[in-house]
Amino acid sequence: MDKIIINGPCKLSGSVTISKAKNAYLPILAGVLLSNKKITLNEVPNLRDINTMLKLLGNLGVGVKRDGKTIELEPALLNSHEATYDLVKTMRASIFTLGPILTRLHKAKVSLPGGCAIGTRPIDLHLSNLEKMGAKITLEGGYVYAETDGPLQGAHLVLAFPSVGATENLMMAASLAEGQTVIENAALEPEIDDLANFLNAMGGKVSGIGTNRLVIDGVKEFKEVEYTAIGDRIEAATYIMAALATKSSVRVDGFNPKHLDFVINLLKNMGANIEVGADFVQVEPSTLSLAKVDTAPFPGFPTDVQAQMMALVTQVEGSSIITEHIFENRFMHVPELIRLGAKIELKGNTAVIEGGLKLIGAPVMCTDLRASAALIIAALTSHGETEISRVYHLDRGYENLDQKFKKLGANIQRVSEES
Numbered sequence: 001m002d003k004i005i006i007n008g009p010c011k012l013s014g015s016v017t018i019s020k021a022k023n024a025y026l027p028i029l030a031g032v033l034l035s036n037k038k039i040t041l042n043e044v045p046n047l048r049d050i051n052t053m054l055k056l057l058g059n060l061g062v063g064v065k066r067d068g069k070t071i072e073l074e075p076a077l078l079n080s081h082e083a084t085y086d087l088v089k090t091m092r093a094s095i096f097t098l099g100p101i102l103t104r105l106h107k108a109k110v111s112l113p114g115g116c117a118i119g120t121r122p123i124d125l126h127l128s129n130l131e132k133m134g135a136k137i138t139l140e141g142g143y144v145y146a147e148t149d150g151p152l153q154g155a156h157l158v159l160a161f162p163s164v165g166a167t168e169n170l171m172m173a174a175s176l177a178e179g180q181t182v183i184e185n186a187a188l189e190p191e192i193d194d195l196a197n198f199l200n201a202m203g204g205k206v207s208g209i210g211t212n213r214l215v216i217d218g219v220k221e222f223k224e225v226e227y228t229a230i231g232d233r234i235e236a237a238t239y240i241m242a243a244l245a246t247k248s249s250v251r252v253d254g255f256n257p258k259h260l261d262f263v264i265n266l267l268k269n270m271g272a273n274i275e276v277g278a279d280f281v282q283v284e285p286s287t288l289s290l291a292k293v294d295t296a297p298f299p300g301f302p303t304d305v306q307a308q309m310m311a312l313v314t315q316v317e318g319s320s321i322i323t324e325h326i327f328e329n330r331f332m333h334v335p336e337l338i339r340l341g342a343k344i345e346l347k348g349n350t351a352v353i354e355g356g357l358k359l360i361g362a363p364v365m366c367t368d369l370r371a372s373a374a375l376i377i378a379a380l381t382s383h384g385e386t387e388i389s390r391v392y393h394l395d396r397g398y399e400n401l402d403q404k405f406k407k408l409g410a411n412i413q414r415v416s417e418e419s
C-alpha cells in the first residue's frame, strides 16, 4: 500500500492538464457490450476503476487491447452474461453492465453491488424500470438475475429521482430494445450527454440530449466507432479548489468549464478570481468570503466536489455551511480534517466549518475517493508534514495525482508503505 506525504504549506504555479472523465468512460465501457463491432477509445485514463471495468469486460469475453491510452475492444467475442461478485464488489459502476448485457443476450446475472462507504446506494430505479421494459428480475444469493423473452421492449419510464447510473443503464438497454423508450426526469450530468453522444456515434438513436426527457429509438445493430470522452469536471474542480486554498496562480486545462458553471459561479461570488476560457480556467490568488453550499443533481453543486469544497473553506474566514443532499454518509473526511486542526461541527447532513484556522500536518487516512482529494487539498495548506495513507482510494479516480501536483510545485511524494 502506498502513502502520500505532503510538506506544507505549498504554493502552486503553472498549469495542469485534466484527464478524460472516469465517470464518462465507465458507462461508455459498459456500452461497448451493446455492439458486435470494433470500438476504439482514446485517451482513456489509467485508473483503478477503469482497469476494473476492463477486467470485467475481459471476463465477459470481450477482446481488450491496450496500447498506452488507446483501447481497442472487440465486443463480438462476448460469451458470458455473468458479472461476478469479486469484481463488482470493488466497483459499484459494474452495475452499468446489467442493461447492456440483458438487452444484448436477453439474460444477465450481475452481482448486487452492496453498499459503499458513502451510503447504501440502492439500485431499485435500475431494476424497476428494466422490469417496465419487459425484464423478469429476481434477486438470489446476492445476484440480480434478469431475463427476457426476446428483445426488451421500449417503454415510457419516469424516474422517481434523476439517478445518474439508472439513466445510463436504461439508456443503454433502450438502445437495443424494440421500439421507442422515453426516460422522463432523466439525470442531466454531462457524462450522460457523453454516453448518448457515444451511442449515437456508433449508430444509436438517442435524442433529447441535454434535457431531462431522453427519447431512445432502439436499433438492431451498431457500427465501428472511435471515441474520446469529455474532460473530467470533478478532477478539474479539485485542482481549482487546491489552487484557491493555497492562494496560487494555476491554469486548469483540458475540460469544459460549462460543466462546472455552478461551482465556478459560486466560487466567483465568494470572491475567487477565475478567468474562464473555452477549455480551461485560470485561477489567481484570491481572498474568499464564506460559503453556503447545498449539493444537488446537475446543474447544481456536485456531491463529488463537496469534500474538496469543505477542505477549501477551512481556509476561509467565517462559518461556512455545507449540506449534503445526495448521499447519506458522505462526511467521512470530517474527522480526518479535524485531525489537521479544522473546526467542523456536524448536524445531520449539514456541516458547519469555522474557517480561517491554521492547519497542522498529521497522519490521516483516505476513506473514499473524493474524501481523499479533500485531504490532499487540506494537506497542501497545512503546516508541516501530512502523511496520507490508503491512497488506493485516490488511484480509483485521479490519474497521476502526485505527479500533477509535483509539476505544480507542491512538496509531495508518494512512497510505498509496508503492508
Ligand code: UD1
Pocket (backbone or CB within 6 Å): 023, 026, 093, 119, 120, 121, 122, 123, 124, 125, 126, 127, 161, 162, 163, 164, 165, 166, 187, 191, 303, 304, 326, 327, 328
Ligand atoms: C454517479 C457517479 C458518482 C456521483 C453520483 C451523483 C459514476 C460512476 N458515479 O453515481 O460519482 O457521486 O452519480 O452525482 O458515474 N438512488 C436510489 N436508487 C437507485 C439509484 C440511485 O435510491 O436505483 C439514489 C442513491 O442512493 C443516491 C442518489 O440516488 O442517494 C444518487 O445516485 P445516482 O445518481 O444513481 O449515483 P450513481 O450513478 O451511483
